[in-house]
Amino acid sequence: MILKLKQTYSLNAWIIIRAFLLYLIVSCLCSSICYAQASLSITGTIKDKKGEVIPGAAVYLSGYQIATVANNDGRFTLGNLKPGNYDLLVQVIGFTPQNKNVILLDKTVNVDIILSENITELTEVVIKADPNRQRYINMFKANFIGNTPNAKQCKILNPEVIQADYNPAKKLLTVTATDFLIIENKALGYRIKYLLNFFENDEKANVVFYSGHPHFEEMERKESRRKKYAKPRAVAYAGSSQHFFTSLYHNRIKEEGFIINKITKIPNKARLSDDIINANISRLSRTYYGDSRLNGMFTDSLRYWRNMRTEPATLSVLNRSEVLVDTLVKQLFKNVKSVAYNDALYVIYTNERETTDYTNMSGHSVNRPLDIPNYQ
Structure with a gap:
């Protein structure tokens, strides 16, 4: 799922930048979306580019707390799944992490996943020390994780996998990672493995864009110790992009407190x-x-x-007419819907107001019409 917004922390009035077709990952958004149906499985084999099987690879479902390990024949099975759209994440030492999209409809799906050797691990690479590296990583953290109270309780445990490049002329920071980012979120009790595809912070345009796939693990093994996270997780979910897309799927945008407007481009x-x-x-x-x-x-x-x-050759104009859900959402398959739109969407969450702490600490500047209160 590719969104030019913070996926972990809801913005008070956030913008979904133009995307011509964005698949709504129904099963990954909310387990209650799919009702009682036959359990399905995703099976497959992990191989290298020569066709040799790779045993011991870890296979995760993005957005879930579901994972398995490939056996000695490179085979894996993820069972008890509902129909929907899934992203598989595969990781094994010596190979570049890979993701694979799979759509489950009414039968088990078998896939082959081909991994490429991780050259940076297999060869000795001499890297010239960059005196600005830590500054670039801090810039990345501020935009990727944020500066909110919740964000201050998050830590990237393996910053050595981060590769950052900054173009001073363009004021453009690009970041990739040679392996999963391991993020510990003590505020919500999750350890997150994040497969970062791409990150870009354009300071001139004031736009942050990134894409990737998360896998969640509980930090606490005992259920009794996880109860303390129930309320913080509910607060974090309210008004988030996940909340928005789940509401969009159920056609409950207004009931859940969302307003959708469009931002169009006009000639200057x-x-x-x-x-x-x-x-x-x-x-x-x-x-x-x-x-x-x-x-x-x-x-x-x-x-x-x-x-x-x-x-600028064009100016952005907010169209205050509410966007109807049926103009955005189309039924793709029985249990999978798609979202298609040409203009940027301006989404407001009205069930919560922006706190002073958030305004002062988030680092996000959101332009809103004068008659719109400081909703989330």
Whole structure:
């Protein structure tokens, strides 16, 4: 699932950036979505690119607390599953972690998963020390995990797998990982294995984008010790992206406190075309540098056109008309629905207000119309 928003912590008014087709992972969102039906299984074999089986690989279901280990023949089985859309995560030493999407309808599905050797583990790599590495990792943590009270109780246990690259000219931070990120969330009692596909923080556009697949494990083995997390988990779920998509599937957006609007792009009439702007800059630059006596005369004009070039070609406009669920959600299969839209969606959660602590500590700036209260 690819969303340009924080998946772990709900924003007070968050935006789902454009996606042409986003599969709603029904079973992964809420186990109550699928009702009494025959239990199904996902079976398969883990192999390398030469076709040799790989024993001992760990196989996880993304978004669940379900996992297994491949046997000596590389075979695995994940049973007692409901129809739905699943993401398998596979991990074994010496190979790059892999994910595989599987749709269960009315029968067991068998899949082969091919792993690639992890070159960084199999060869000696000399890495030049980067004095800014810790700063980049801190930037990543602030945007990936956040700065909320809950986030302060989260810790990445294996930061050595993080590969960060920063482009100062573009003010663009990109992050990948050579293995699962292991995140300990003491606020909610979870240990999370997160297969990070991609992370990008564009400071100029003020946009954070990342995609990946989580697997959850309980930190406490005893059920009696997990009870203390029930309330914090319920609070974290309310208004989250998972809550939103579950409500979307059940067509209970209004009942659950969500409002959906659209953000559309319109031409910026104050900005002329690039051809006109560049022609004027070129003309004024030749005059400016060709005759020093005219420098003062042309400075303001040259600055005017250069400033116009930095203006956006389009402007984002919030359409306050509520978006109807049936215009977004389509039945894909019997137990799987899809969400399709062209414009960005502006989603407001009205059952909770933004606290002062959240505003001061989250680091997120959310623009909202003046007549909209500080809802989540």
